[in-house]
Amino acid sequence: MRDQPADQAKQLRADAATRRPGGRTARTAEAVLDATITELGAVGYAALRIETVAERAGVNRATIYRRWGDKPSLVAAAFTARQAEVSPPADTGDLYEDLLSFLREVRRGFDSPWITALIKETGPRTADDDGLRQALDKIWPARFHLSREIFVRAVERGDLPAGVDPDFLVQATAGPLYFRWLMLGHPLTDDFLRHTAALVIAGARRS
Structure with a gap:
């Protein structure tokens, strides 16, 4: 049986990688995730609209739907991109x-x-x-x-x-x-x- 939390952790790390400098695709992903974070802070989850995120990011909303599929997936990816740790927590030995x-x-x-x-x-x-x-x-x-x-x-x-x-x-x-x-x-x-x-x-x- 697959370890679903472990698989999800791997996906979080993969999504977080969109924040790294790269080509146009990476820059577009970064703009969208940044716009999502800004909208979340301004209006919360319920009032967040993909159309507004697309406008703030300067992209077509179809780009967002094609990459992330829906609002829950977009918000999850944005959360992940802003996390300092997507690897196991600090191991001090204590x-x-x-x-x-x-x-x-x-x-x-x-x-x-x-x-x-x-x-x-x-x-x-x-x-x-x-x-x-x-x-x-x-x-x-x-x-x-x-x-x-x-x-x-x-x-x-x-x-x-x-x-x-x-x-x-x-x-x-x-x-x-x-x-x-x-x-x-x-x-x-x-x-x-x-x-x-x-x-x-x-x-x-x-x-």
Whole structure:
């Protein structure tokens, strides 16, 4: 059976490659993805229109449909192109430091208007948000697949017991940041990140 998250991660890296300097095709892709990011930050996902993105990028909308197919795929590609990491997260050899690096990456994401727009529009899965969910379903599984390597490595080093669930631990690590920032409106301080990392490690070692 194919490892779908791994395949998605490979696709993310391939899409991110469109940001590299190259010929006209690469420049056109970069212009479109930049325009998508700008539109997301300005109007959010629901109000984003491919026609507006095409106009902002200076291309024909048929070019966008031909390359990306639909809005969810376009948004997923734009998200990927703006990510600093599309490879496994930092490996310091220390679980606590690895988690702090991961948490800082999550915090940096909240400073981006376009990521904020996506998060604030996300709610319970319903038929009305199929498009947004399609975009997120292209983004998060691959990102989680990369982030879970923090805990996989920790198990291999003997820092965590073999029975821990890496996917659950990724959610347990990032979840408090989303709640504190989105629901409570509180700042994500360095102390909060340190306490979160320490708590997750302590809990994982007792599991």
